[in-house]
Amino acid sequence: TFTRDMAAAIFHVLGTHAPYGTYDCTGSGAVKSWADIARAVFEAANGNGGRVVPVSTADYYAGAEGPIAPRPVHSALDLSKLETSGFRMPDWEEELGEYLKTL
Incomplete structure (x- = not known):
């Protein structure tokens, strides 16, 4: 899980005043x-x-x-609560590919 994606999810949950609780947060896509x-x-x-x-x-x-x-x-983490709040984590394999292009 890339830090910027996790930070975006945290700011989304806080900024939308999503219900209090535990949110799983990891890259989406294949487990x-x-x-x-x-x-x-x-x-x-x-x-x-x-x-x-x-x-x-x-x-x-x-x-x-x-x-x-x-x-x-x-x-494997369950992203359904995060997705119900309106946030979709990016696919980890796509993010990895994009990151490696920057090296």
Whole structure:
């Protein structure tokens, strides 16, 4: 989620006096894993997205010492409350493409 998009959503909610509560805020579009997002970034930036290897949470924390915060199996956010307030978050893949063009 790009900072400017999140800031626009926050200012929209505040400026329209949307109902009080918790609003999920993330780029719209296809739900992807962290590995999928990393793969898209690496592929767009330098063509080596195929080198990104997904790692399960269990494997990632297998050697950790001490308590580990539990992670949800599926952590996609629901944008319906934000959209009901009249704000639509931009598609994260389109925003990524636009951002990479500026580099």
